[in-house]
Structures are given as C-alpha cells and as structure tokens.
Amino acid sequence: MRRTLYRLLIELTNGRFTSYVLRKFAQSRLSSIIIPSYAKVFHIRQDEMEKDLKEYGTLHELFTRKLKKGKRSIDTEVSSIVSPVDGVFADHGPIDQAKMFEIKGKQYSIVDMLGTEERAARYAGGTYMVIYLSPSHYHRIHSPLSGTVTERFVLGRKSYPVNAAGMKYGKDTLSKNYRSVTEIESEGERLALVKVGAMFVNSIELLHEREVVQKGEEMAYFTFGSTVVLLFEKDMIEVVQSLTSGQEVRVGEKVATRL
Structure with missing residues (x-):
C-alpha cells in the first residue's frame, strides 16, 4: 500500500509541466532569494566554490558551479579508474549472465538501463558501481578513464527520486528514470557511464562532444543531485x-584498478 501511494504521488507531480515550472524557477533571478538558506541547509562547501556565494545569480548557477582550481586531483596511476563525481558510494557488485544486478534488495536490468539487448550483452558477467549525488554535492561529471567515446544516447522521460525512499519504493529508478549514457572504449574494453536524472529536473547537459576523452576530463553536469551508474565488462x-557503502568519494579519487 505504501509503495503504491508513493508511486501515485510521484506520477501526479512528476510530469512535464511540473518539471518545466521547477526548472524555470531555478533559472530565474527570483530563486537567488533562497540561495543563502539553501547553502546553509545543504552544507555547501563554500571554500571550494569558484565564486563567492553572493555572485551566483540563480539556483541553477549554484547547482552547476565549478570548483576552484586545485581542489580536486586526478589519480595518475595508469591502471586506475577514478570517481567521475563527488558523491556517496552506494554499492558495487557483479552483473549476472542474465544482465541483471541487485542493489538495496532490488533487481535492475541492464537491458532496460541501456535500451537494447545488444548493448547490454557487453556487460554480462561484468561489474556495476553506483554513486549517489545529493543536492549538496558538486554536480559536474568527469571521465573515469581515458579512451574513445563510441556512443552517446538518451533514454526515459520521467524520473523517480533517487534518494533512500526513491530507491526503496520507486519503480526501477536506476534503469527507467530519464538517463544520458556515454559509452567509452579503452584498451579494447567498454565502460558505460550512465547519468541518471533526478525527480522533477531531468536536465543533464553534455559538455564533451569529441571522440577522445582523457581521465578526469569534464564531460557533463547535472542540474540537480542525482546518480551515476558505471558498468564495466567482464x-x-x-x-x-x-x-x-555510504562512503564519500570525490572526483579523481581511485575507485578501481584495471586488470
């Protein structure tokens, strides 16, 4: 009953119109009124921001802020895979031969997540990794490794929340939410960087359009806190x-090693 009610409320409030209204507000000068309280409530690390808090004219500008130079370092080990975002390391584990994985007691389909059986087949027997971004985090997304971009595509329309309640009661949040996917080939192996939209604000802006990408290079940004899923081949x-699980990670921090 609780799950049904939760989903009904989300469906009633998570349409195109409500997303449009919230996005317009966040991009308006009116939203600047709540920036000081927002920064206080979500414990924004102002010492890391590129600009002073009062220089951000809208919530959108604050959401998509850059960091001061030198505030993040990229692990230089040749074999390292680095965190693409600042966030909370939620979980990692195996992808089974049926192209499924489990997190927080729920099963997720790689076929649903990537849209086709052909794309998903590459990751059967591989590894998944999930990192959650809260509204307090730096929202820009960087490449976890160096390689060549083989495909970029967008799937889904609506988004359930990706917080604890959303993961528990939502309907396949990671594989059905609005999501922007970038696949990168490196040394003959493939990685899928799945950027999952958050409730109401589905905007995921791509900044990288070239084929070649370097480890740590900025690729995109979330308009609001959300989730990144990394899929690796076997x-x-x-x-x-x-x-x-629950550990904070930062952009450029080593999270895995190439075999």
Missing part, C-alpha cells in the same frame, strides 16, 4: 577493497 576491473 574481468575489466577490480574495485578498491576499502570502499564501503
């Missing part, structure tokens, strides 16, 4: 053993 990586 026997491609080994996740850093010290990583645990």
Whole structure:
C-alpha cells in the first residue's frame, strides 16, 4: 500500500509541466532569494566554490558551479579508474549472465538501463558501481578513464527520486528514470557511464562532444543531485577493497584498478 501511494504521488507531480515550472524557477533571478538558506541547509562547501556565494545569480548557477582550481586531483596511476563525481558510494557488485544486478534488495536490468539487448550483452558477467549525488554535492561529471567515446544516447522521460525512499519504493529508478549514457572504449574494453536524472529536473547537459576523452576530463553536469551508474565488462576491473557503502568519494579519487 505504501509503495503504491508513493508511486501515485510521484506520477501526479512528476510530469512535464511540473518539471518545466521547477526548472524555470531555478533559472530565474527570483530563486537567488533562497540561495543563502539553501547553502546553509545543504552544507555547501563554500571554500571550494569558484565564486563567492553572493555572485551566483540563480539556483541553477549554484547547482552547476565549478570548483576552484586545485581542489580536486586526478589519480595518475595508469591502471586506475577514478570517481567521475563527488558523491556517496552506494554499492558495487557483479552483473549476472542474465544482465541483471541487485542493489538495496532490488533487481535492475541492464537491458532496460541501456535500451537494447545488444548493448547490454557487453556487460554480462561484468561489474556495476553506483554513486549517489545529493543536492549538496558538486554536480559536474568527469571521465573515469581515458579512451574513445563510441556512443552517446538518451533514454526515459520521467524520473523517480533517487534518494533512500526513491530507491526503496520507486519503480526501477536506476534503469527507467530519464538517463544520458556515454559509452567509452579503452584498451579494447567498454565502460558505460550512465547519468541518471533526478525527480522533477531531468536536465543533464553534455559538455564533451569529441571522440577522445582523457581521465578526469569534464564531460557533463547535472542540474540537480542525482546518480551515476558505471558498468564495466567482464574481468575489466577490480574495485578498491576499502570502499564501503555510504562512503564519500570525490572526483579523481581511485575507485578501481584495471586488470
């Protein structure tokens, strides 16, 4: 009953019109009124921001802020895979031969997530990794490794929340939400960087249009907090053993090693 009610409320409030209204507000000068309280409530790290808080004219500008130079360093180890975002490391594990994985007790389909059986087949027997971004985090997305972009595509329309309640009661949030996917080939192996939209504001803006991408290079940004899912081919990586669910990670921090 609780799950049904939750989903009904989301469906009633998560349409194109409500998304449009919220986006317009966040991009308006009127939204600047709540920036100080927003920064306080969500404990924004103002010492890391490129500009002073009062220089952001809209919430959208604050959401998509850049960092001061030198605030993030990219792991230089040739075999390292780095975190593409600042966020909370939610989980990692195997993708089974049926192209499914489980997180928080729920099963997710790689076929649904990537849109076709052909795309999903590459990751059967591989590894998944999930990193959640809250509204407090830096929202820009960087490449976890160097390689060549083989495909970019967008799937889905609506988005359930990706917070704890959304993951528990939502309907296949990671594989059915609005999502922007970038596949990168590196040393003959494939990685899928799945950028999952958050409730109401589905905007994921791509900044990188070239074929070649370098580890740590900026690729896109979320308009609001959301989630990144990384999918790796079989026997491609080994996740850093010290990583645990709920741990904070930062852009450029080593999260796995190439095998």
